[in-house]
Amino acid sequence: MHLTAPADRRTAPRDADGMAVASFILGLLGLLVLNLVLGPIAVVLAGVALWRGTARRGRALLGLILGLADLVVLAAFVQADQTVSWSF
Template identity: 80%
Template sequence: MQLTAPATRRTGVRDADGMAVASFILGLLGLLVLNVFLGPIAIVLAAAALWRGTARRGRACLGLALGVADLLVLAAFMQADSTISWSF
């Protein structure tokens, strides 16, 4: 039984690390396209990764910041164009 507990913990940390990386990538991608969807997803993944105790705290924090930046960019362009989306 002692062998299964550390394996489960490692899997949980690995999942949290994957969430941190995914939030970073989605946050970056959200600055260019679909920021109304990718921004909130990046924020949720980063928060979940931080809550689970990821070893990649920096990447999770960057994902969180980029997710917030996605929403700020969306708000700025919505204000400028008076639309719900924006394009280049």
């Protein structure tokens, strides 16, 4: 009798938790630099983490919110100076 779970079942929740943390970090970083790239990545990672049922649901939701905030900040700066790039 085999008592251990297959490797994909053991790592799936851990992968989802990692995606939740990564989405939070990338969303936070995206507010400062590369929001055009990091914002959508944070949104996608948060969505996948939530879909997979992460134990870090709050962190995934924060990553989703920060990723969307990245895109809002980008849109605001694009409207302000009519370019896709911005600086402090």
